[in-house]
Amino acid sequence: MMGHMDAAELIRSVPTDLFLGGEWVAAENGATFGVHDPATGEELARVADAGPGDAVRALDAAVAAGPAWAATPPRERAELLRAVWQKITDRADDFALLMTLEMGKALPESRSEVTYGAEFLRWFSEEAVRISGRYTPAPAGTGRVLVTKQPVGPCLAITPWNFPLAMGTRKIGPALAAGCTIIVKPASETPLTIQLLAQLFDEAGLPAGVLSVLPSSHASEVTGPLLEDPRLRKLTFTGSTEVGRTLAEKAGRSLLRTSLELGGNAPFVVFEDADLDAAVEGAVAAKLRNGGEACTAANRFHVHNSVREQFVAKLTERMASYKLGPGTEPDATLGPLVNEKQKKTVIELVQDAVSAGASVRLGGEAADGPGWFYPATVLDDVPHEARILKEEVFGPVAAVTGFDTEEEALAAANDTRYGLAAYIFTRDLDRALRVSHALETGIVGVNRGVVSDVAAPFGGIKDSGLGREGGTEGIEEFLETKYIALQ
Ligand SMILES: NC(=O)c1ccc[n+]([C@@H]2O[C@H](COP(=O)([O-])OP(=O)(O)OC[C@H]3O[C@@H](n4cnc5c(N)ncnc54)[C@H](O)[C@@H]3O)[C@@H](O)[C@H]2O)c1
Numbered sequence: 001m002m003g004h005m006d007a008a009e010l011i012r013s014v015p016t017d018l019f020l021g022g023e024w025v026a027a028e029n030g031a032t033f034g035v036h037d038p039a040t041g042e043e044l045a046r047v048a049d050a051g052p053g054d055a056v057r058a059l060d061a062a063v064a065a066g067p068a069w070a071a072t073p074p075r076e077r078a079e080l081l082r083a084v085w086q087k088i089t090d091r092a093d094d095f096a097l098l099m100t101l102e103m104g105k106a107l108p109e110s111r112s113e114v115t116y117g118a119e120f121l122r123w124f125s126e127e128a129v130r131i132s133g134r135y136t137p138a139p140a141g142t143g144r145v146l147v148t149k150q151p152v153g154p155c156l157a158i159t160p161w162n163f164p165l166a167m168g169t170r171k172i173g174p175a176l177a178a179g180c181t182i183i184v185k186p187a188s189e190t191p192l193t194i195q196l197l198a199q200l201f202d203e204a205g206l207p208a209g210v211l212s213v214l215p216s217s218h219a220s221e222v223t224g225p226l227l228e229d230p231r232l233r234k235l236t237f238t239g240s241t242e243v244g245r246t247l248a249e250k251a252g253r254s255l256l257r258t259s260l261e262l263g264g265n266a267p268f269v270v271f272e273d274a275d276l277d278a279a280v281e282g283a284v285a286a287k288l289r290n291g292g293e294a295c296t297a298a299n300r301f302h303v304h305n306s307v308r309e310q311f312v313a314k315l316t317e318r319m320a321s322y323k324l325g326p327g328t329e330p331d332a333t334l335g336p337l338v339n340e341k342q343k344k345t346v347i348e349l350v351q352d353a354v355s356a357g358a359s360v361r362l363g364g365e366a367a368d369g370p371g372w373f374y375p376a377t378v379l380d381d382v383p384h385e386a387r388i389l390k391e392e393v394f395g396p397v398a399a400v401t402g403f404d405t406e407e408e409a410l411a412a413a414n415d416t417r418y419g420l421a422a423y424i425f426t427r428d429l430d431r432a433l434r435v436s437h438a439l440e441t442g443i444v445g446v447n448r449g450v451v452s453d454v455a456a457p458f459g460g461i462k463d464s465g466l467g468r469e470g471g472t473e474g475i476e477e478f479l480e481t482k483y484i485a486l487q
């Protein structure tokens, strides 16, 4: 276990050059950009600012390294992924502190993400040796069917700031397990975590060019040339629906294999027969995991009117117990939002709901002073037309509305362009299965407030994306299926 570094030592220890083709190099024009501490707004570090030329060089390296990596025995690929899982685990404290420093979330949230993010590498180290096809005589006796799986080829991964490690390993793990090479463009808010991950892959002996990392403050300029290059074979994007749509249009022109993990607007439905204490605990978990900055976050709470007052009172009490403060403070359980833009969005959505008639049961006012802090907030009686029921709040705000019948609850839950996660609390198994089937989402939590699991297929429908990550399904996004017709 590495010694525990303090924040300044840790920041200084993270490489800030580009990890490109197995080397650590400056950006083509020597440019750098600043990474800021959400708790103070102050600059934490400066990182190489990759340009389009760096991106093309990274793709050159990925193409050159591709055949040898694809031919590397699966067990060897597996052992390397497992070794990096171990390295992350050994440096869990460093990763947790680094994520809290650059993204803001409370340390317990970061520690939880380190375990979750590292696990994608262990999970896909095990999947690497289980890639299989099939063999069968053709039914008409006209020959034999041989089906095999091959790596899709060089990939581009574009990742968000809210789970800086896990959203990277959820792509890097299956890509490397499948025998693909991959270029990662992390969010400009949180490049340091992926920089540290790249260092561990480098230490583990990953062959040059298999992984390159391109931090950049010009995401579109850097990724544009790659999306137009026919040598690129896969785009895997996690981020907002707005950006995902733009990227899908570009990828469509090259008919790129594309995976999109996009925004969410999860309903949290509490039926009259629910275990109310369990529902409140589930609600707090679904709302405040990652400070509410999670695509799976419960955005809209639809509660049967017969239990709504009890539920809101209990939820308010539980959310009031969260301590707002810099994520590095030992007793903080709710950190700042990632940037000023995010804070302004949350303020706007709350003010819109209150203006439309919602009542504030907790919080509702942004904290003054430095940093982008917003308190845990509970709004009740939120009117149907309020923006907060239609837009992803991505902050610690619970918007509660009531219903009287299952049909009303289902109509409200599905009344959104998103379709990632949904949560239902009921003791009635028939109702749980009936409603789960009727919900227009890729994921349903039944009497659970946290659904994410490396062993499960993660993804959504409608405006929440295309494809699945994690589970046995996740590696298929990085494989092509080939049919060999035999006599
Ligand atoms: N479904 C999921 O698994 C999942 C997970 C995490 C976050 N998200 C979603 O991501 C959003 C928050 O993350 P965010 O603010 O980083 O999202 P974002 O879409 O602003 O940015 C995501 C990534 O895309 C890059 N990017 C932005 N514009 C680009 C462009 N024109 N071309 C190429 N790259 C571009 C960014 O630099 C970043 O690396 C939320 O909507 C959240 O729901 C979804």
Ligand SMILES: O=CCCC(=O)O
Pocket (backbone or CB within 6 Å): 162, 163, 166, 293, 294, 295, 296, 452, 458
């Ligand atoms: O923000 C997106 C959710 C990340 C996860 O829970 O896998």
